[in-house]
Amino acid sequence: MTGGVLVQSTLPLPLLRRGKVREVYEVDESTLLLVASDRVSAFDVVMREGVPFKGAVLTQLSAFWFERLKSVMPHHLLTADAEEIVARVPALGPHRDELHGRAMLSRRATTVPFECVVRGYISGSAWAEYQKSGTLAGEPMPQGLVESAQLDPPIFSPATKAEQGHDENVTFDHVVNGLGRLTAERLRGASLALYEAGRDYAAQRGIIIADTKFEFGTTPQGELIVIDEILTPDSSRFWPADRYEPGHGQPSFDKQPLRDYLA
Template identity: 50%
Template sequence: MNDHYEFDATGALLSTHLPFPRRQGKVRDVYDLGDRLLIVSSDRISAFDYILPTGIPDKGRLLTAMSRFWFEQMDAGTIGQNIAHHLISTEVPTEVLAQVDPEPLRGRIMVTRKASVVPFECVVRGYLEGSGWREYQSNGAVCGLQLPAGLKQCDQLPESIFTPATKAEEGHDENVSFEVMSGELGQTQATKLKDMSLTIYQDASRLAAERGLLIADTKFEFGEVDGELILIDEVLTPDSSRFWAADEYESGHSQRSFDKQFVREWLQASDWDRNSPPPPLPESIARQTAERYREGYERLTGQSFA
């Protein structure tokens, strides 16, 4: 570790310590630059609500590159037409250049507008998996939305559904009904968030399908700037979405996904009790996970990741 950056033995960036006010999430370090935010995507990885002691090399750069790809699609009107977002630049700002070595930041930062964050995750599901599948097995519904009987794991839903969740400071977010969200935010804002979320998801799903990828589900975050709702945070990355290869898809069982699947499976097979600090990952698991992130990015964008 130098004064500003902390790396693990693989070279993964675990933490940043820049000379600006900071708050730290599970993956991102967010700095207040006064009129803007600087969001740094580290190589940290979390599973089962714990941050692991091992990073995934280049994960932060891949997440940033994928978010940038989608924000550029929004700017071009390919997805989410007329919906604004928070990204200003992915270049290291001058006030940061003046104080720290910028090299570890290159490719992993977003300079963004400041927004008042909406206190709900805006989740859209096109396929039945994860917490939605578990809830459906229990009561035939997801977040209060009754679904047809007889659906199998990973089945495509008759139509995409909006299933919000509360934003938890610690532990899991909690799925709630649209009515709960409306009661908290008001019908007008809740409906607008639902419509915006479904629009972006459906547009992005069509684009991804053209490139051989299925977006099973995703979560968006929104914020408010001068009375306008805008898309914030990362968008449509493997940390916030399930991506599957269309040519491998087969409902009735879990799918191979372009995310931290290797990490979850290794932890589940280990003797870790999930109530104590998690163990370091073997180098092979970290490498395979990095390769999955990279493969998802390259399939989506058609560009090699260097």
């Protein structure tokens, strides 16, 4: 950790993978430790400089939403409390400060190989697709939509999952072909239910959740659960409701200002 910014964690556990933001460590055959660094990425490039406390924001928001939405969909989180983590994994005691606020002890699951995106407003890559072909997730859309227009009902817009590189938007039929109709329908239903519950809660507090992506996994017992992160500034577009104005891009509380700067 340099100057309060954690660019990369180094813990005395087997490192399974290092993603754009998180390190995933093996605790035992049924448990993982996810550590959210302060790295920030845009356009599939990880910036050299971190953002102070970013990892803690991602982790604490995820912990909040996992708990709030557990009646909608079970999740992988066991605890995000550093003291509880150290109590369960004593070898991490000397790394308490590194874990504080940014680590999640989680159930192990096999990751579903699709990003489950839900769009309540047309923005970003969805707006680009619509401008190009008049479609969203490969399905025809009404003519005359403007950028940032609300989509009612929200649309399930899956994408391939890439640990490195660019996720590609795909059709629902592509998910059906890859996973079978029953699993694809379960993913779509769970994604829409999670989004709508989060959207309604945020709307009461002046925040529009324009879109978001969920990741799912299956436990060894075959249970489908939501994993990784949920409704964070890295996985969602958050807009201030009092400044919402369709027809152009919106001010946002997420990575969009960085994307706009780099573009």
